[in-house]
Amino acid sequence: MFDIDKWQEIIATIKKNKMRTFLTGFSVAWGIFMLMILLGSGNGLSNGVAQNFMRDAVNAMWMWSGRTSIPYQGMKENRQIRFTNSDYDLIKKIPETEFASGRYYISGNRLAYGNEFGEYTAITCHPELKEVESIEMVQGRFINEVDILQTRKSVVLGQDIYDALFKKQEAIGEYIKINNVPFKVVGICREGGGTRHRNAYIPVSTGQKVFNGANRLHNFALTINAQSIEESKAVEEKVRAALARKHKFDPTDRAALGSYNKLENYLQTMRIFQAIKIFIWIIGTGTLIAGVVGVSNIMLIVVKERTKEIGIRKAIGASPSSVVGLILLESILITTVAGYIGLVLGTGLMEGLNFFVEQQYATAAASNNGNGDIIFRNPTVSLNVAATATMLLVIAGAIAGYIPAKRAARIKPIEALRDE
Structure with missing residues (x-):
């Protein structure tokens, strides 16, 4: 393994056939390079989609009322289902419910402050909507229980509304008009899961009272205790059954x-x-195997070219194991060095791309027009994957050289000396 003469001979052989060695190594380097690119890109897409899901609570659920389409217990279809505050209380009593909020929609939402005005969405809600939809407070506070109990005319503005109406001026404590009804600004927020922050949040009790909603609710937003699809479906059916009854x-x-x-x-x-990750591994490994096959073919040619030399070695006493070791070491050296270069280039490119993506994300997050949503995040390859790929390279190099090495070991000295 550490025989200086053997390594000098291997290096001399490589120098003698530079172009052949380069093309052989390139096929291996390209295979591992593409494997790193594919894995990094797959991770980037997966991480981006996962983070976008995390903008809202992952275990969130939304339910809304409609009209019946099936006759039930003697009643005809096309009946309008109307939710009320008692339905919210019913949902809150279900043990698997974590956070919940009822919502009542207000039509014709014209928001105005001084000479500035615009059409936005006013959402009446309970305080726990902040947890369900992962609402981030920029200034002030969100709707609280006191607002609900005292039917306060409090409002939390989305970032876009604040920018349009207040032009960077202080807004907390100021009054805006929603459909000509004054509301006190208590907070400014950014909404999870979106790049536009054009919602204004007011207490559900206030919205029902001021805008003639009585005890009406249009839908519910809630989070549930569930870790799997089966558990989630079970909770959903439980809530559905309670409301259906x-x-x-x-x-x-x-x-x-x-x-x-x-x-x-x-x-x-x-x-x-x-x-997709499994598919990427299959494609990348296939590309790598193609490169390894190329190495094996080249080593077969090397053995053929050096048949007489190998015969002389064996004639003067070289053991089959030393011949096998020589061929194997050359194969492993080419495969490992070329593969490592591909590995470094692939991971380096992914790290550079990650730096660029993070810069774009930071710019988007710092702007007032979005909260940094992006579908491609952290397209890097983990250290474990890199270590696994390196191990594969060494094994692949050994496999690539084994068949030619065994052929070389079987050469009989007398036949080798006759070879032209």
Whole structure:
């Protein structure tokens, strides 16, 4: 292994056939380079999608009312299902519910401050909507329980609304008008999951009272205790069954009660990315194997060219193991050095791309027009993967040289000396 003469001979052979060695090494370097690029790109897409999901609580669920499409217990279809505050209380009592908020929509949302005005979305909600939708407070506070109990005319403005109405001036404590009704600004926020912050949040009790909503609610946003798709579906069906019993509609009627289960969507998406990663490994490994096959073919040619030399070695007493070792070392050297170069170039390119992506993300996050949403994050390859790839290279080099080495070891000295 550490025989200086053997290594000098290997290096001399490589120098003698520079172009052949270069092309052989290039095929291996290209294979590992592409493997790193594919793995890094797959990680970048997976991380970006996962982070966008994290903008809202991953275990969030939204439910909204509609019209029945199935007759139920003697009642005809096309009945309007109307949620009320008591439905919110019902959902809160379900043990698997973590956070929940009812919402009542207000139509014609004209927001004004002084001479500035615009059309935005006013959302009436409970305080826990902040947790469900991962709302980030920039200034002030969010809606609280005191606002609900005292039906305060408090409002939390999205960043875009604040920028448009106040032009960077102090807003906390000021009054704006929502459909000509004055509301006191108590906070400024950025909404999770979006790049536009054009929602204004007010207490649900205030919205119902001021805008003639009585005790009406249009939908619910909640988070649930669930770690798998099966658990998530079970909780969803439990909530659906409770509301179906109260409003007398078929629990399977999706038109009467619509829903969106984010955890189910998230887990299914992550499974797709796991499958993509496996596919990437297959493609990358196949590319690497193609390079290794090229190395093996070249080493067969080397053995053929050096048949007489190998015969002389064996004639003067060289053991088969020393011949095998010589061929194997040359194969491993070419494969490992070329593969390491491809590995360094691939990971280096991914690190450079990651730096650029992070700069773009930081710029987007610092701007007032978005919260830095991006679908491609941290496209790097982990140290474990790099170590695994390096190990594969060494093994691949050994495999590539084994068959030619065994052929060289079987050469009989008398036949080798006759070879032309």
